[in-house]
Amino acid sequence: GAGVSQSPSNKVTEKGKDVELRCDPISGHTALYWYRQSLGQGLEFLIYFQGNSAPDKSGLPSDRFSAERTGGSVSTLTIQRTQQEDSAVYLCASSLADSGRLGETQYFGPGTRLLVL
């Protein structure tokens, strides 16, 4: 079946502009995660969704970052007034995690490479 998909694959924007990054999880996966990976660095957790709700937003770097998920499926990560330090690869993952399943594997999408000029 289809894996996690993300769009766009690459995004170049000017400082101060808003950007929207999209994630389509694997069909049937109830949990969805966003991570950020700066060049040559590890993965920084941003936020996760269980269904449409986000129990943990602690990783969002600032109030310029927001995310939503509708219909328990597609999620959008929005960065307002982008800054150069926002340049990174934004990775999305999904899993089957729900109340009855523990420690489910997260499956990752190819990422969106964001460059803020």
Add this chain to the structure above:
Amino acid sequence: AQKVTQAQTEISVVEKEDVTLDCVYETRDTTYYLFWYKQPPSGELVFLIRRNSFDEQNEISGRYSWNFQKSTSSFNFTITASQVVDSAVYFCALSGRLYNFNKFYFGSGTKLNVKP
């Protein structure tokens, strides 16, 4: 606190050599899960293995093997007879009950270079 440490930033080996990637974790949970992912130059993280804290049996999958030792809080990954295609960044990750297993804590990754 939950933490994963991959002390080896970068390793270079020659093809056919064996190589071990170290992963040390910290957690207060008694139930937790450990994972290894591979990130090739293309960038997409590929799932390799998932292991729960109650299963300390070592696992072998082809040229890959994993050694889980709770006594030393380690979950090391060995590639036998390495190949150029093994060149990638490898991440170890931990999830625990504290965050309902949904929040993964990743190590900083080990970059493996396999030279022909």
